[in-house]
Amino acid sequence: MNAVDPHLHATRTTCPYCGVGCGVLATPDGNGGAAIAGDPAHPANLGRLCSKGSALGETLSLDERLLHPMMRSDDGEMAQVAWGDALDHVAEGFQKVVAEHGPSAVAFYLSGQLLTEDYYVANKLMKGFLGSANVDTNSRLCMASSVAGHKRAFGADTVPGCYEDLDQADLLVLVGSNAAWCHPVLYQRMLANKQTRGARIVVIDPRRTDTVGDDDLFLGLKPGTDTALFSGLFAYLADNAALDRSYIDEHTSGFDDALVRARTIAGSVVATAKATGLDEIDVATFFQMFKATPRVVTLYSQGVNQSAQGTDKVNAILNCHLATGRIGKPGASPFSLTGQPNAMGGREVGGLANQLAAHMGFTPVDIDRVRRFWKAPHIATHEGLKAVQMFEAIGRGEIRVLWVMGTNPAVSLPDADAVRAALSKLDLFVVSENVRSNDTVNAGAHVLLPALAWGEKSGTVTNSERRVSRQRSFLRAPGEARPDWWALSEVAKRLGYGASFAYTSAAEIFREHAALSAFENNGNRDFDIGGLMKVSDEAFDTMAPVQWPVREGTTKPQARFFADGQFYANDRRARFIAPEAPELRTQVSIERPLRLNTGRVRDQWHTMTRTGLSPRLGQHIPEPFVDIHPDDAAQFGIVDGGHARLTTDYGECVLRVIVSERQQRGMLFAPIHWNDETAGFARVGGLVAPITDPFSGQPENKATPVAIVPAAFTQRGFVLSRIPLEMPFGVQWARVAVTGGVGYLLSDSTDVETWQNWLKPLLGDDAAEYEDVGQGVYRAVSFKDDGIETCLFIGPTEGALSWDAVKELFAAETVSDDQRRTLLSGKSADGAASAGPIVCACFGVGRNTICDAIAAGAGTAAEIGAKLKAGTNCGSCIPELKRLIATSEAEPDQQRKVAAS
Template identity: 50%
Template sequence: MDGSGLPETRSTCPYCGVGCGVLLRPDGQGGMDVRGDPDHPANHARLCSKGSALAETIGLEHRLLAPRVDGRDCDWDSALQHVADRFSDTIARHGPDSVGFYVSGQLLTEDYYVANKLMKGFIGSANIDTNSRLCMASSVAGHKRAFGTDTVPGTYEDLDAADLVVLVGSNLAWCHPVLYQRLLAARKARGTRIVVIDPRRTATCDSADMHLALAPGSDVALFNRLLTTLYEGGALDAGYLRQTNGFDRAIETAFSDDARVTGLSPDRIEAFCELWMRTEKVVTIYSQGVNQSSSGSDKVNAILNCHLATGRIGKPGMGPLSVTGQPNAMGGREVGGLANMLACHLDLENPDHRAAVRSFWDAPQMPDAPGLKAVDMFRAVGDGRIKALWIIHTNPAVSMPEADAVRDAIAGCDFTVVSDITAATDTARLADVLLPATAWAEKEGTVTNSDRTISRQRSVLPAPGAARPDWAILAELGRRMGFDRAFDYASPAEIFREYATLSGIAGQFGRDFDISGLARMTDAAYAGLVPVRWPVTAMRAGGRFFADGGFFHADGKARFVPVSYRAPASKTGPRYPFRLNTGRLRDQWHTMTRTALSPRLAAHMPEPFIELHPEDAAAQGIAPADLVQVQSPHGRAILRARITDSVQPGQVFAPMHWTGETAPSARIDGLVAAETDPVSGQPESKASVVALSRFKAAWYGFAVSRDAMAPTADYWALARTGQGYRAEMAGHTPPTDWEQEARRLFAAPGASAMSILDAARGTARIALHEEGALIGALFVAPRPVAVMRDYLVTLPGAAAEGVLQGRPAADVPNPGPVLCSCLGVGVNTIVEAVETQGLISVDAIGEALGAGTNCGSCRPEIAALLQNLHNPEAAQ
């Protein structure tokens, strides 16, 4: 069947919290086309590189297609009855707190709602937490302390109206590229100033008017200094302050802080404070650099204090804006997916709220105290307090801090269930039961983005094999555990109506989250729901909060929170002298279960790395392309060195995406200490301590293959290519027979071989062919292998007689490493165009080649390349 005539379906991108609308057109053969939705208010047709590559990630190659119990495929009836029996028996023997759910911002709101209802209302425990705890829990805590509820005051439209946007701990250009392009468009249209506050110089700094490279964890001291400047400069809004409590204590505490701990010069601090003070329309965007801290909640409140003191909140172009990392982190907050919350922003520890929810659900029991937050939950799994665990759409054996201990805890748990779309994750391999769930393009439901916009996610592909929606799996478990009537759902629309009705009760308690105006939607209206920003009631739809006060504490006033600088929990010292910052890459997502399937996303940065300053590299004897052993009190990793002054001396940065499936020695969260914020429970992922040393490999290897490889070296990193796979390898002890090793690596014992072996120099080049086509090629040397990788990855499956040269013939085009992932434009292509066409600007390159014209997140790299070409001395 030709799918070209099939209609487009409006849905939502499954990546970050921007919540971009997408238009999906199936091709009738299991694939589809994806483009940005021009009518969606979050993105107006723009997509980032990841969103643009969504169609490359929907294949069935790695899908889990049937339930598995103890490693064997079985039917749903057997699997779910087994799960229900084990959970019921565990609860009967050890009580409801002996079980736990660890869920994910990848769930749709309806899935999240059913999971929360089952655990808190019917199992009777609050032991349900989410990987959003690692993302935005500090923002939730800060909002609740200041506003009385977890309310995001502003909207994305504020970026269009602001005169100053301050980005705190946010690499917006890479982590939220569509919002970044919106900000750049506003700057072009109206001269918006941009300040970046980040210890590391990121791609976002390329367009900043000011970059404040403050010491890790010192944000509170900086914003306390801003608050005192606002006070001394007469910039406070006396009328607005009457809508608040606690300012006197907050300002007294702010004056007692010392901004010198930021490491910034007094002149830089004064320039920032003066700019913020004298610009009325200011938006402060903050993200993981603020939240992922042992003082994350205090950082949030230090920012909120400044906006409250000046009344710059809830008005066009003014206010704080927390941008989340996952597509439905906000939806999870709304349904009570965190261990310390009830649905609809009701409070678990408030007896009136608890009674209302229990009555609405007709629930047999309800916990009266918070459950275990993520870090404590896995500690409880490790020490045996939690004996039955269900993990849904997340990979904590990689993504949690002290990941090695978490992996061991899951492995030792009496009974572990994992629901996911694949069995090929570090966590899924530890499960007793695997349950196949539908993937994003097969799901029906809603998500909520970072500015409170609820959007539909719609199914355009059939569920493969026996895969089921998460809400259906959870509801069936509830029925099998004896709660038939409460979980007798027939559709996500029915769940949404129940949830919207409950929000009306929350509204009666004076809560912010109320979508009761949607509670009577028909199935047809739900199917056609267009993006809508909450609240949605008979009296109000969308808009901003707090322009005129109206907060959600009992007295209706906001609260200033007095906060003081606290250093990161882990202390550097002679044994661990470096501060480790972790984060995301432009083209990858979480633990790469989706993005690693896309060759063009993998091409930009196909190998794990660590950024370190040139002075530190020299002191440790580390050269460019060396491998670096990174050691912390909790784990060890091996990463490729990237020597750059983007990080400050004494600080290093490593991305968090690689796993046991893609690079076992690069599981960076195995090094991160499980230190948490005492208010939010969010781990400190930006400030652990490590030691560095050169990994003294006896051999290095690079390989390309047509089919999947099976590396076994001390270090290896595997990535997908357009023609197969590529791998970097290194080890202490080389194999005795490199040709035999190549046959094992490529699973081709009978293939014909061409080889160039030099035992004296420690080099080997082997290519294996079948029927004239290249199966795989292996290149080995005593130092990092010098071959043209981006040429070699194009050869598997072709004749490739000259593969052992490691480089193309002079007349063969070589685009070089991919720089623009959206359009697949390589570095060499750009260099050639600059040299032959006389291109002198990023815009000119975009016009000629398209590079940088889609999501724009590669524009800083294009600019740096241009600068190096026109001024090579400056790049030395």
């Protein structure tokens, strides 16, 4: 019997996507891939995974990986170099600029996808040894307002509750959170609570998202009016004997001033309805539900945080929980749903420019404490620049060296074109990445450092409920990829700080991080994992998920904070905050009559550098789009299924149109994921105004004034290729991962001859072509080794073909003679019907297959699941299954239109 490869066993690790922090079982296949399953022993997910997590095994290819250090030569070309040469160049660049311009001229821009150990070393090097606090992170774009709100109210950035509260609450209030798509594992826990315990769900959002449907009440408020709604609730609670007076008197301050302000903003049901645009009955119903339900969890996410008044919105919510004492109790707390896998870990180590490590701030006492612990020679003494301001300073030439790690600011930051222009001005621009190419790399990086990717790196992450979990490697490091903490430490050594950065493992860094959390703490700081500071390498390797605090000498876990009324301000009291009256800082006009709201879709993640590699995840929504209400579509001549050009004061893009009554009048919605690597003219970040919250520095991503006009194209089509291709100039395209290669969905007005000339160099000796000049149709396929190498189908928009049958043949190793003969028709050789666009990404179930099951008698989502498995994993497709059932009596085309909307 052959010996079993010892590496081919299941490794317990955590998912690299959202802040739920799901446990994953990864079993390598011996060929660079892995089988992925949810870890039933992990308390965050108990075995469930969302569609993105389920498809992780499809994202492990090395095809687009950065595997060696690269440096840009004088002629502008990137060339492979030795690690030593790259690190020397980075260290010399930092040293030179600090010497000539001071420490404020250098900066790091980090990511919530870094491990805590990477984050810790970066923060220590910049803030402790280079002497600058210009360390910020893309977490600034997703949860900074929650951090600021927590600190104002609690004296510390503390999440009071835990996931068990979702099981125990009797009322779940979701504010600005499309949890059904963005946090589906947690949303399924909420639905299970509703089904088993009768919990009620309220959804508060300008959009009727897929989280609406299982709700008991939907409040489709006007954009930016969350503060008015919760100010009205605060006043209502005070006026209807619903306050916990003993809790307020003994454990809080600022109540009277905050209540006075709430009354001026929205002091009654009528005033609240007027301020928010809601129906008075709905407002009164919500207020009564909150008043009458002791166990309430209010969950909020990007719809609250990503606002120029995000911090005030957070504090308006916290005020209501403090006023009723519903905090830190089973089933009763405010809860921030974090967007990234390690945004919490970054907060713990001071990854934000206004923090020091271990939840300490830039106070004289904290600065001195961290200085002594690190033995730091040049510790920063004041806050650094937050993300948007950091890139504005780069544009002004005030920051001259930037090191970006694991994020794509040229896409994700607001006013992204200005960000690109700023990056081109840097004296030294370093990028640590695991992909060879993205928009930020292509913005003029001077040095590329190959970082480990998920599956290769090892360390810790912290999820939304403060639970520290291990991310473990189960794949060998490819090429010359190295941990981010290693590259940082090597630069630190070259700068003369080697004794303080002589790390040999992630475990060693973790122990130091844990020790700092306990250093002179004595219970005065919330973040404390001192009980883990002596963990051995072996114990670190096997460490089970653990929720902080883990104070030295204690064994009993602490799942919640603040039920005892002990907070982290100097007087140990919580603060009621009097928010400003809600006011959008940008105004619509004749030129910009609508507002642009940006966000996420179900199966994609950030700028698609990982999810974009999965064929499954690209099939539900394959193209960038804009949602618009029918009334607005009619007013501006926009047609469902067509294209539209969106223009703001900062940029423009062209997107496919979905006309939907689920979208609010006066508002457009467009997702953030597509960029210059994955689409043409679809970078939504380039449209967003760079307006930020005055307390958190978080950008307003939900209300940029925008104009919309039709964008007409005469042709539609697609390309399938084994390798990425560059599309002809001016073509609207979207790149989609397909089995065996890449696909491009096309819209343009180019003549057939242009396409023929573009394709000609790609056609080999074995090719087939079809052309109808009169109809403007051209189709061509190139074969190699009995399989399809490249194909192009282009024709009139109204006669566009589905690409499903062609994709199926493209994925096959060989194509038969019969299949060749029918290939150019775009139809299956055996007459099999197309499964249609994927609805259930977890199991790859198409819309047409689901509609057939409905026609055959499946009348509920559960019955569809029993037949097809659709909806039985993460459940994020269940709302669409229900819409398909609801429209089953409609015509098929209308049915599909409703489902897509």
